[in-house]
Amino acid sequence: MKSRRIPLESEVDKYEVGKGMEDGFELFSDVVTKGWIVTDSLVKIERPDGTIVCPYIKHRRGRTFIGEGDYIIVQQDGTKNVCGADKVWTRYEKPEA
Structure with a gap:
């Protein structure tokens, strides 16, 4: 029996700082020291206290x-x-204009 994917509608938006699209923030220093990811292109946000954080989303993995x-x-x-x-x-x- 052949199966096929059923198309589902999703909301697709380019990430913008300050729009609340992320689930949280991690200190950039922790991302660098605790992670095994390339950090060159990560979004980095400087907070008023001078700390730099990176936004993330949470998912099942x-x-x-x-x-x-x-x-x-x-x-x-x-x-x-x-x-x-x-x-x-x-x-x-892409949505039709």
């Missing part, structure tokens, strides 16, 4: 840090994912 130019995908069930600008429109259809 943990956290994904948001990079410059990334899109936040919100599924119908509220599940969030991060998708790079280089792949987002190959995986999702």
Whole structure:
């Protein structure tokens, strides 16, 4: 028996600082010392106290840090994912204007 994917509607928005799209923030120093990820393109936000934090979204496998130019995908069930600008429109259809 063949199966096929059923298309689902998702909200696809380019990440913007200050819009509340993230689930939390991690100190950049902790991301660098505790993680095994490339930090060059991560969004870095300087807080008034001088600390630098990186935004992330939470999902069933943990956290994904948001990079410059990334899109936040919100599924119908509220599940969030991060998708790079280089792949987002190959995986999702652009809405018609």
